[in-house]
Amino acid sequence: MNFVSDNCSAVHPSVMEALVKANTGFMPSYGDDALTREAEDQIRELFEAPNARVAFVATGTAANALCCAMLCPPWGRVFCHKHAHIETSEAGAPEFYTGGAKLALIGQDDGRITPDDLAEGLITYGRDNVHAGQNAMLSLTNATEWGTIYAPDQVAALAAIAHEAGLAVHMDGARFANAVAALGCSPADLTWRAGVDALSFGGTKNGCMAAEAVILFNGERVDELDFRRMRGGHLWSKHRYLAAQMAAWTRGGLWLELAGHANRMAALLGRGLAGVPGVTVNQPVQSNSVFATLPQAVYQAGMARDAGFRMWPATQDERAAQVSVRLVASWATTEQDVQNLLAIIGG
Amino acid sequence: MNFVSDNCSAVHPSVMEALVKANTGFMPSYGDDALTREAEDQIRELFEAPNARVAFVATGTAANALCCAMLCPPWGRVFCHKHAHIETSEAGAPEFYTGGAKLALIGQDDGRITPDDLAEGLITYGRDNVHAGQNAMLSLTNATEWGTIYAPDQVAALAAIAHEAGLAVHMDGARFANAVAALGCSPADLTWRAGVDALSFGGTKNGCMAAEAVILFNGERVDELDFRRMRGGHLWSKHRYLAAQMAAWTRGGLWLELAGHANRMAALLGRGLAGVPGVTVNQPVQSNSVFATLPQAVYQAGMARDAGFRMWPATQDERAAQVSVRLVASWATTEQDVQNLLAIIGG
Amino acid sequence: MNFVSDNCSAVHPSVMEALVKANTGFMPSYGDDALTREAEDQIRELFEAPNARVAFVATGTAANALCCAMLCPPWGRVFCHKHAHIETSEAGAPEFYTGGAKLALIGQDDGRITPDDLAEGLITYGRDNVHAGQNAMLSLTNATEWGTIYAPDQVAALAAIAHEAGLAVHMDGARFANAVAALGCSPADLTWRAGVDALSFGGTKNGCMAAEAVILFNGERVDELDFRRMRGGHLWSKHRYLAAQMAAWTRGGLWLELAGHANRMAALLGRGLAGVPGVTVNQPVQSNSVFATLPQAVYQAGMARDAGFRMWPATQDERAAQVSVRLVASWATTEQDVQNLLAIIGG
Amino acid sequence: MNFVSDNCSAVHPSVMEALVKANTGFMPSYGDDALTREAEDQIRELFEAPNARVAFVATGTAANALCCAMLCPPWGRVFCHKHAHIETSEAGAPEFYTGGAKLALIGQDDGRITPDDLAEGLITYGRDNVHAGQNAMLSLTNATEWGTIYAPDQVAALAAIAHEAGLAVHMDGARFANAVAALGCSPADLTWRAGVDALSFGGTKNGCMAAEAVILFNGERVDELDFRRMRGGHLWSKHRYLAAQMAAWTRGGLWLELAGHANRMAALLGRGLAGVPGVTVNQPVQSNSVFATLPQAVYQAGMARDAGFRMWPATQDERAAQVSVRLVASWATTEQDVQNLLAIIGG
Numbered sequence A, B, C, D: 001m002n003f004v005s006d007n008c009s010a011v012h013p014s015v016m017e018a019l020v021k022a023n024t025g026f027m028p029s030y031g032d033d034a035l036t037r038e039a040e041d042q043i044r045e046l047f048e049a050p051n052a053r054v055a056f057v058a059t060g061t062a063a064n065a066l067c068c069a070m071l072c073p074p075w076g077r078v079f080c081h082k083h084a085h086i087e088t089s090e091a092g093a094p095e096f097y098t099g100g101a102k103l104a105l106i107g108q109d110d111g112r113i114t115p116d117d118l119a120e121g122l123i124t125y126g127r128d129n130v131h132a133g134q135n136a137m138l139s140l141t142n143a144t145e146w147g148t149i150y151a152p153d154q155v156a157a158l159a160a161i162a163h164e165a166g167l168a169v170h171m172d173g174a175r176f177a178n179a180v181a182a183l184g185c186s187p188a189d190l191t192w193r194a195g196v197d198a199l200s201f202g203g204t205k206n207g208c209m210a211a212e213a214v215i216l217f218n219g220e221r222v223d224e225l226d227f228r229r230m231r232g233g234h235l236w237s238k239h240r241y242l243a244a245q246m247a248a249w250t251r252g253g254l255w256l257e258l259a260g261h262a263n264r265m266a267a268l269l270g271r272g273l274a275g276v277p278g279v280t281v282n283q284p285v286q287s288n289s290v291f292a293t294l295p296q297a298v299y300q301a302g303m304a305r306d307a308g309f310r311m312w313p314a315t316q317d318e319r320a321a322q323v324s325v326r327l328v329a330s331w332a333t334t335e336q337d338v339q340n341l342l343a344i345i346g347g
Helices: A013-022 A034-046 A060-071 A093-098 A115-124 A152-164 A176-183 A223-231 A240-274 A296-304 A335-346 B013-022 B034-046 B060-071 B093-098 B115-124 B152-164 B176-183 B223-231 B240-274 B296-304 B335-345 C013-022 C034-046 C060-071 C093-098 C115-125 C152-164 C176-183 C223-231 C240-274 C296-304 C335-346 D013-022 D034-046 D060-071 D093-098 D115-125 D152-164 D176-183 D223-231 D240-274 D296-304 D335-345
Strands: A053-057 A076-081 A102-106 A134-141 A168-173 A198-202 A212-216 A289-295 A322-328 B053-057 B076-081 B102-106 B134-141 B168-173 B198-202 B212-216 B289-295 B322-328 C053-057 C076-081 C102-106 C134-141 C168-173 C198-202 C212-216 C289-295 C322-328 D053-057 D076-081 D102-106 D134-141 D168-173 D198-202 D212-216 D289-295 D322-328
Touching: A013 A240, A013 C013, A034 A053, A034 A240, A053 A060, A053 A223, A053 A240, A060 A093, A060 A134, A060 A168, A060 A198, A060 A212, A060 A223, A076 A093, A076 A115, A093 A102, A093 C223, A102 A115, A115 A152, A134 A152, A152 A168, A168 A176, A176 A198, A176 A240, A212 A223, A223 C093, A240 A289, A240 A322, A240 A335, A289 A296, A296 A322, A296 A335, B013 B240, B013 D013, B034 B053, B034 B240, B053 B060, B053 B223, B053 B240, B060 B093, B060 B134, B060 B168, B060 B198, B060 B212, B060 B223, B076 B093, B076 B115, B093 B102, B093 D223, B102 B115, B115 B152, B134 B152, B152 B168, B168 B176, B176 B198, B176 B240, B212 B223, B223 D093, B240 B289, B240 B322, B240 B335, B289 B296, B296 B322, B296 B335, C013 C240, C034 C053, C034 C240, C053 C060, C053 C223, C053 C240, C060 C093, C060 C134, C060 C168, C060 C198, C060 C212, C060 C223, C076 C093, C076 C115, C093 C102, C102 C115, C115 C134, C115 C152, C134 C152, C152 C168, C168 C176, C176 C198, C176 C240, C212 C223, C240 C289, C240 C322, C240 C335, C289 C296, C296 C322, C296 C335, D013 D240, D034 D053, D034 D240, D053 D060, D053 D223, D053 D240, D060 D093, D060 D134, D060 D168, D060 D198, D060 D212, D060 D223, D076 D093, D076 D115, D093 D102, D102 D115, D115 D134, D115 D152, D134 D152, D152 D168, D168 D176, D176 D198, D176 D240, D212 D223, D240 D289, D240 D322, D240 D335, D289 D296, D296 D322, D296 D335
Parallel strands: A076 A102, A076 A134, A134 A168, A168 A198, B076 B102, B076 B134, B134 B168, B168 B198, C076 C102, C076 C134, C134 C168, C168 C198, D076 D102, D076 D134, D134 D168, D168 D198
Antiparallel strands: A053 A212, A198 A212, A289 A322, B053 B212, B198 B212, B289 B322, C053 C212, C198 C212, C289 C322, D053 D212, D198 D212, D289 D322
16 A cells, blocks of 8 residues: 555556567667667557657656757746646756756646736746746646646647747646546647647656656757757667557557556545545545645554655644645555555544 | 936946056966956955955856855755846856756845745755755845845844755845945945855946956855856956956945945935825835836836836836836936936926 | 677566566655665675665666766866767767766777876876866776776776876776676776776666666765756656666676676687688777677678678778678677677678 | 967057947946947948847857857767867866867867868768767867968868858857958958858957957857857946947957057067077967977076966976977067067077
8 A cells, every 4th residue: 555656656567568578689779679669659649640759768857857958948937837846856857958947936726827827927027038038938747746637728728828928838747647547538639739849758657667758749859859868868778678668558548547547546535535524635636646634643543554645745744733645546556555545544 | 317227327437447557568367467366355355354265257147156156056946036136137147057056936025035934935945855956055135126135134144044954145246335335334244244155246236347256255165166257258368357347446445435325316216206296115215226106197207208217027017007117326326317307207 | 699789688587587576566766665775785785885875877878977977077077088988979968967077088999098098188188277177087988898998907007197186086887797707806896996986887788678876986975966866867766676677687696697698709709700811800809899890791791691780980981891890799699699690701 | 578378468548448438428238239239230341241140248268158059059069179279278168058068179280170180070970870969060260279370261161061061160269350460351251251150259369358249140049149148147237348349449440450460570579589599480470379499498598587478388398308388479569579588588
């Protein structure tokens, strides 16, 4: 039982099996192999984007930072949510890869940015000028850091404002699978058809070992991506093992099946928690995360029994009367895990 | 008549005279000359800091960015005011020179940061961790972007919190002269005795042509400063002409005389504006800037007669019923300039 | 049959088995797991370096670039061989991670740097000065890009000169296993006892999937490594899968067994090639690479039969009378592979 | 008497006079003033390049680094002479401003690069590939670090090879005035007509205080230059004082008059030295520098009498039988200075 993060889960058996299957004989290195071409093609097909540039890396931070570097110059400004992973949890990777861009923090407490937030942000930072730097990019996280989701029309509304203002649009899709599974839309509808220029398509949290795809829907300057990935140290020599993960994970809808399962476990958990006296569920449970406020005694019960969750945000007073926590379900979470947790919490 | 900025003023005659006087014969380049030693020594004496490292550059942005690079690693976070020059007006120079550090924006609408603001900021960003990056530096602007001032005890209170949390303390002193002139304190009291580790000591806005001093009161790693200045392209070959400015400007109290004059002109202007019907002075006039809200008709009168001020912030609706403006006095502002402006404004 | 590079080989079955074995249940992320501690401890033990800082990454370029960033400031100079991987094959990763350091190219045609080369380089670039930048680091590759090897006393002689001049010493050990296997020395003798401060300890080319260890023998500023790895996007969330590779690969001497096999296959190949009329073996075969010059007809025979090697350097005229090639053996190379190649070449 | 460098000279009286003349009243800051427009227009006219982008900075290192950043991506390679200022004397400014590009060192001992040198360099580094990085730029210094000069046809021959290979062409013109004065050609002939894309047009060494112009003849992406200059800290607030220097220096041919004088003084010195027994002049004296090898006794005589020159290169053994030195004439060098030096040297 572990709800600390979906990245505490193991690799899905089908993905591991694909790694074992790929492990035979010699193969050209650095991505010049048939398995890589297959995985890339499969993703282009999935996104109905035959001309998209697809590049694999091992971490979400690498994918996000590379996308930022592709869309934002060193003197640019990235509008993102105040709790976006690129702001709070990447130790400045976007700043490093862009060569010193700025993140401008906007957005609501539910993890989403509204069109008004963006419009207001654009006014605050004014038009591009040599002193203030250049408004260059909008980064949306979907599903968000607070488990909420942008629907295609919400993305489109934001992207329209962004493009009008000259910003490129990035989507941090570390949990893109959870968003698509929840929405039941097509990957294309939630990305390029809604105006997204670049996607960090995350496999790691959803059943892969270490595999993410950078997808550039807009074909400008895509050659830069190769150089940026290489000099970031993110081009695997035994590239087949990145490709094998992505190929297996996107084959036959596995990715959506796993994400849908995680979402259902979170929904189950959310409903359970809402029924526990004194517990408040703080955000609508739209994907695979549940955010709740627990009475101190309940929090302590969870800690004492190693229930597998943690304070969120981390900077709270752990001894307050109420403690807010995050619980994340993954492909590996079972109904029994949820029942066990509720038994501890529900006391 | 020009109140747009103190950097619209000319060079003070004494500084220009010093340049002319320095313009004779050959002299060693890159700072290896007697005039440079004299100017550096004079500044160390002024600050009662015989071991301080003093380095001259031509712009305030260079001074600030070098100070940031000396005090904050690439993965560090600089706490600064939300309207600090390093955030709003340097096109990302601190990010560039640090190698990608983050600015964390805090503070009050009067341009100052309170101890509570800083304490809260430190909680928000938590203790240093590998995901969030390292809290590394506090940057205070004195006088602030809103013309207000930190007294030595206010600086000391902030520096104490900062040092306790492991942050180094920088002061952006583009208008340090105005602050010292207003406070009547010693430069040492407002800097190293109050806990400031590095100062951008600004001459340009106060009568120099292009001359600022980076002063490191803390002697650690000062050799780095030479390399950083050089590779930033900020080491002048004909260095005597930077030194001559700083030597003349700090000699015999000229710097304080000029700043005191500018402060008095701003005070005069502030009092005058406060008496104009419909005009509100928005901040206490503590140094050489006045911030006021004007009725549209008054604003238009000023614009029509080229009264030499501008909207502040720049992103307002110029046709609103009320328009907020900034007016900055300099060493070159005369009482007649103030009277002329009031005549226009006062209708 | 593939001699293009050792990175065309698959993952050794024992390493893959370890990945499968690690793939069970939830585990803390980002390296806070027992498997990571075990792997790190095992490496510290292997190197008889109980206080060394060990950090895992997925690529050799990442390991090298992080070592450079730890040992060389942005204004520093890295002395390295003119054909070092960090110079020729990493698209500027060292420059990126250091923030713009310079590589100074020295060394002999056999891939090694002699003490005289280094001494001469130090004279050429002079003592540190603000114009020229700072001599900061020596990077040795062992085994070298030309398959040759530095023995412990050769490393020590170079490190002594380096340390005397204030340089830190890095070893690019992408093929460190091959060097140790060839020399029969202890890992400690070839590294910290000989004066090496940081090692890129490469597993990928020798049987891992994607696993390298950065080892800092010198404990100064090691906390920086965590921040640098994170912001480089190189901290795996499912860290157990990096650790499992390194643990399995270093357990029970597997790493040396695999490297020793590769070396033997290269020796066999070298001896075979030396006996082919018209073929010249260009470097002593000391590790797992063979460099040879082939008559055009022999080269064509190899190409036509897809013999699995390539021109080296890549910039030769492919139609010249003589063509130079590289052939690399790996843990997966069989005697039959060697015989097959010789049959084609010897044709 | 000082021949150490032309940057030991003072500011020419006409330039200083222009500064004094500009020192009146208020003026818009950051280059939005009439004097700046005049100076820019004057330079465009001088170069017969009405669409060129002209931007002023205070140092040659800043100008060079900005040109590199405009013409070379972070993963790019700059071909330059092994003794180019950007390689030997800027503490890594090009690497800093480009975000980590590499300099590839080529060229002859006379300070020039030949077409063969460049062609060979292009072969050595191969075609652009993701491992090796991208060949992006050629930087020529004219006059060179060894006082020699490229004529327009020599520049054109190199630029043709460069452009064919996809490289942009930069000229470091710290002593461009000396080159033009020596050649008697038009500035356009030596730059854009010969294929130069960007010029660092140096005023400082030739009579200015601290003034250089970045000139981009190719209009692509010129807006970037404003951001890069600002975030480098190189946009002067009191910009009129940069402009006044460049305007006065380029007005009425003053720049060529000063450079021509310096060249003549160097020629006189070179002829004189050539007649001193035991002294060898090592390079053709084509601009304002003389390189000579002196017998130890002569060198000591010069040192003892403070004759104003220095060892070149700086890393020689000062007590060898022969010592090589550099002597640089400037606009301020008099015939008497030359005679005095020859009297000392000639014993």
